[in-house]
Amino acid sequence: MSKFSKKNKAKPEISTASLPDIIFMLLFFFMVVTVLRDASLKVNVTTPQATELDKLEKKSLVNYLYIGTPTEENQAAAGTKPRLQLGDKFATTADIPLFLENHRIKVDERQRGLITSSLRIDKDVTMGIVTDVKTALRKAGQFKVNYSAKPKQS
Amino acid sequence: MAKKSAKDRMSNEINAGSMADIAFLLLIFFLVTTTIVEDKGVLVRLPPWSEEPPEVLKFKTRNVYSILVNANNDLLVRGEPTRLEDLKEGVMEFIMNPNRREDYAESSVDAIVSLKNDRGTKYETYLAVYNEVTAAYNTLNDREAQRRFGKDYDNLTIEQKKQVRELIPKKLSEAEPSNFGEE
Numbered sequence: 181m182s183k184f185s186k187k188n189k190a191k192p193e194i195s196t197a198s199l200p201d202i203i204f205m206l207l208f209f210f211m212v213v214t215v216l217r218d219a220s221l222k223v224n225v226t227t228p229q230a231t232e233l234d235k236l237e238k239k240s241l242v243n244y245l246y247i248g249t250p251t252e253e254n255q256a257a258a259g260t261k262p263r264l265q266l267g268d269k270f271a272t273t274a275d276i277p278l279f280l281e282n283h284r285i286k287v288d289e290r291q292r293g294l295i296t297s298s299l300r301i302d303k304d305v306t307m308g309i310v311t312d313v314k315t316a317l318r319k320a321g322q323f324k325v326n327y328s329a330k331p332k333q334s
Numbered sequence: 335m336a337k338k339s340a341k342d343r344m345s346n347e348i349n350a351g352s353m354a355d356i357a358f359l360l361l362i363f364f365l366v367t368t369t370i371v372e373d374k375g376v377l378v379r380l381p382p383w384s385e386e387p388p389e390v391l392k393f394k395t396r397n398v399y400s401i402l403v404n405a406n407n408d409l410l411v412r413g414e415p416t417r418l419e420d421l422k423e424g425v426m427e428f429i430m431n432p433n434r435r436e437d438y439a440e441s442s443v444d445a446i447v448s449l450k451n452d453r454g455t456k457y458e459t460y461l462a463v464y465n466e467v468t469a470a471y472n473t474l475n476d477r478e479a480q481r482r483f484g485k486d487y488d489n490l491t492i493e494q495k496k497q498v499r500e501l502i503p504k505k506l507s508e509a510e511p512s513n514f515g516e517e
Contacts, residue, residue, distance in 0.1 A: 199353075200356075200357050203354055210368065231469055298373065298375065299375075306456060306515075307457060307511055311510075318381065323381070325378045325379070327376040327378060328373070329465075331374065
């Protein structure tokens with residue numbers, strides 16, 4: 181009896197050899213389901229809710245336009261009126277064609293027709309600036325547009 | 335000497351104990367720098383821009399379903415104040431016209447939904463209206479697909495989708511917004 185219990189005490193180690201594999205699995209999971217945060221937001225954007233949603237498929241074919249009121253730390257420089265943000269800086273509608281072109285040249289030629297502009301617009305913004313941006317997009321020949329929205333809980 | 339090095343090689347194992355820590359570090363790095371995908375939205379196709387004023391097309395009044403949204407986010411549908419909740423039903427009834435009403439669309443092919451808002455309209459309201467109209471069309475598409483093929487619209491083949499779309503084309507016209515209420 182005493183011999184038996186002694187032997188048990190001698191090897192109490194759990195093998196940790198598979199731990200890295202488990203963590204790697206977690207890592208790959210997160211790498212797949214997430215996208216790199218490409219721009220820090222300088223405007224407040226709370227997208228509205230909607231029911232008829234389409235998913236944006238290929239991240240490389242999407243460019244993002246943000247519209248909202250500047251965040252508190254940017255209000256001194258940019259004011260409190262709703263502004264447009266392209267990439268990581270404030271912009272006006274005149275900058276849209278160049279922004280689109282910069283994205284377009286990075287995309288494979290055959291897929292350029294599939295480029296979608298994702299408009300991430302704060303729900304409290306009025307339609308004036310939205311209309312201006314839409315007009316600029318139309319003038320620049322970018323017709324595929326996605327109004328970003330959250331699924332509605334019902 | 336040779337014997338010793340051989341012995342060394344035998345007991346040489348890479349210590350994998352720190353592998354987990356390295357992987358953890360990578361994991362935390364990705365957690366911090368990424369956002370979980372929540373990219374969904376209402377897909378829209380904008381019309382091309384042209385400098386010339388659009389030619390005036392005459393439609394029969396009964397074929398046009400006009401929705402006006404003012405700067406106070408109130409809806410006016412064909413001259414009647416309407417609640418947002420009733421919009422979808424209204425659009426669906428207008429397009430299909432099941433009771434053959436004189437003032438509703440002649441057929442689903444002729445039906446046009448016209449949307450006009452003000453520059454002071456809240457974006458939330460605009461998108462809600464757009465969403466309701468899209469929902470109406472999607473529901474009708476689904477219904478037609480069920481009736482013809484016994485499947486939901488999303489599960490149809492491209493050819494079948496085309497047939498459904500030809501019967502219920504999505505004709506949504508957006509007018510240039512008025513400018514009364516922009517601050």
